[in-house]
Each structure stands twice: as C-alpha cells, then as structure tokens.
Amino acid sequence: MDVFGVDIGGSGIKGAPVDLARGELSEERFKVLTPTPSTPDAVADCVRQVVRHFGLPVGPVGVTFPGVVVGGTTRTAANVDKSWLGQDAAGLLGERVGAPVTVLNDADAAGIAEMSHGAGRGRTGTVIVLTFGTGIGSAVFTGGSLVPNTELGHLELHGHDAETRASTRVKEDEGLNWSRWAKRVSRYLAHVEMLFSPELFVIGGGVSRKAEKFLPLLEGVSAEVVPARLENSAGIVGAAMAAAAAGVVPAAAA
Template identity: 60%
Template sequence: MSGSGLAFGIDFGGSGIKGAPVDLEAGEFAEERVRIDTPQPATPDAVATVFKELLGKFADSDGPVGVTVPGVVKHGVVHSAANIDKHWIGEDADKLFTDATGRDVHVVNDADAAGLAEVRYGAAKGRQGLVIVTTLGTGIGSALVYDGVLVPNSELGHLEIDGHDAEKRAASSVKEREDLSWEDWAARLTTYYRKLEDLFSPELFVVGGGVSKKADKFLSLIDIDTEIIAAALENAAGIVGAALYATESND
C-alpha cells in the first residue's frame, strides 16, 4: 500500500527511533515499521538527522508527521527532559523537525500519544467520560482523555505518594530493580491507582507499557473500585497516536 497522503508517526525512545505511515481509518501501520538506533548523545540536531533519514525510507509518504517525546510539550516546545538529553529543554521541536525534514511536524508527549491511540482505536474505544491511560515502564507516563479529547501533559507518574515520587515506587523498572513479586508490586500499584481514583474519579484505567503483555499476572491483584484493563495496541500505540495527533493538529 502506498504511503502517499497518509500521516506518519515517529516514536522517539532512548534506544530506538521507530516510524511508519499510518492508516488512520483502521488505526494501524500502512507499511512495515522501520527502526533506527537512537544517536548518542541524542541531542535535538542529531535526532532531527535520524528523522530525515527515516522519512527518506518512505518516499511516497507526504502527510503530516507526529513525533512522540518523553517530556512535557507545550505548543511544540519541549519543557522537561527526565529521561532524555537536557539540550531538549526549551527546544522548539515542531520548528526544528519541520525545518530539518521539510514536512509538517507536530510533537506530542509519548504517553499522550499512546493514550489517544488507545481511546480512538484500542482498549478504550467508544468509552465516554474520563479515561486515564498509564504506561508502566522506566517511569510512569499518563494520559487524560475526556470524551475522546486529550488533556495534555498530565505527568501523573510524578504525584507524591507517602513522600515518594510515584514512579520511583511503582514503575515496572522498580519491580525489576527490587525484584518484587507480582503481589508486592500490585500492592504498590493499588496505592498509586487509589490516589488517582481519589483525585479524578475516572470511568476507566487503561494500563500500557511493555509489562501490559503480562497483565494477567498483576491486574487482578490491584484492589481498586474503578475498572482497570490492559492496553490493546502495545508497541504500535505511540506511532499511531502521534500520527493521529499530527493530523488533528493540522485540522
């Protein structure tokens, strides 16, 4: 299938930069995804060069480009860099990538992109009210989506719980580092999700991140009142959500 006119999604991570044209009717890749190693150091200019190379592998693709960034993004400017190069702080990434690639590029927080994709195409499709999507990984990313509309940059992994940054106690990286059992980790997740319940009273929690593939081992152990389910799109969520965000930003 030709990529012409289709939106393009790029998922910018610490080890790899992945991208593909996206069929937004179906919410899936229109061509096979391509991955390029993230440059080290991953400065904005170095990453922009990789984006140009990546887009060059899809000669027929000319639609808007969405890019996930693991940080707070306001009006295309990156405002935080917890897990990426500090040179990103204050960078107008929309302008940098648009100038570097000659394409219309829009940058979005990585968890927000995944949240958009899950609500539009995935586990929360058709659900109304407030849906909170959390990604459990190195840290905890979050997305608030109300009646299908994204409320960006929620950063709920940084809530303070019992004197700790929540993600420092409950991210999946912590489970691995401290060799926690599924039961012990689920107890920490229960504390975290109860706090989110108290603050937001959502209709639904969706749990993403790589560990969501093992949802059967821990989701049922989380003791909360709100329905909580595993994400459906797995590794495609960031790319699909970024492409969707870019298209709707243009509209």
C-alpha cells in the same frame, strides 16, 4: 494515504506509517536505540533515520516526546537530556526530516489512539491512560476530550516521584517479580483514583502485552482496569492522528 508516526522514548525511538482509518500500522515498525546523551540533535538524527527507513518521499510526520509539549516546544525532559528544555522540537525535527512535523506528549498520543481505536473507544466518562516504560506517562480524558500534558507519573507517592517506584524500568532495574511490582502499581493507581475518580484506567506501554501477569494481582482500585488494545503501537498511531488533526494532512488522506 498513510501518515507517518514516530514515538520517542527514553530507551528507543520507533516509527511506522499509519492507516488512519483503521488506526493500525500499515508496515512493521522500525526502531533504533535512543542515543546517549539524548540531545536534541542526536535524537533528531535518529528520527530522520527511522523516517527515511521507509523511503522517500516523506509526507507529514507526527512525533511523540516524553515530556510536556506546548505549541511544538518541549517544556520538560524527565527521561531525556535536559538540553531539550525550551527546544523548538517541531522546528528542529521538521528541518531534519524535511517535512511538516507535529509534536505532542507521548502518553497523550497513546491516549488519543486508545480513545479512538482501542480500549477507551465509546467511553464518555473520565478515562485515564497510563503508559508504563522508562517512566510513567498519563493522558486524562473527560467527555472524550483530552486534558493535555498531565504528567501524573510525577505525583508524589510515599515521598517519591511515582515513576521512580512503579515504572517498568524500575521493575527491571530492581529485579521485582510481578507480585511485588503489582503492589506498587496498585498503590499508585489507588492514589490517582483518589484524585480523579476515573471510571476506567487503560494500561499501556510495552508491559500491556503481558497484562495477564499483573492485572489479576492489582488490588484496592475500584475503577475498571484494562490493557491498551493497541499495546506499544499506540504512541505511533496517536502521533499520526495528531499530524492529521493539525491540518497538515490533505482531507482525502485523513
């Protein structure tokens, strides 16, 4: 049995059924644009659309959210509508899709997938997975265990929120070439390295598909830096894994 994963982002909402054993999408993902304004009701309708695209019946669903999530409730909302603050996301989405829903931070989901099936597999030291997109998400692992909701994209860097200087959206909005953007990313990685001393950075998000354009340009970072192997599907895979871990998936399926 496959488990469904949905990845809510600041610009798009995408999902697919996931083969948990292989850590891969079992069908091509389906994506819709994140609504404007991105209120809970509007986003929930989009999540329902993505899930129902694959037909019924709908089994357990894992959903990522671009912000801090505690016990299924969204605590921050940096890149979506502020009405998400304090929202029972698991309850709302579960009611809308008609199935049990597990909600977690988007970068945490991507990190879980990369540590199990991707670039972080087998690594037991401190590993930091960073997702570059509308903002910068982070997932920190030590000894293979996740420290949830770290939100390192909001570290202050030269007087600015780091993600307002080095996200993929900023690269596009400011028309930065790969060299100029890589300098900003290098400064950000060096700052994170100074604070956490990781042995490995895994760079995820859509930009991971173009790793050859910027990874060779990074400088001033001692830790190993590699692209995410699951690329932009990591969040979907990790969401499905979280649904399984939450105990909403029958043991035979997980």
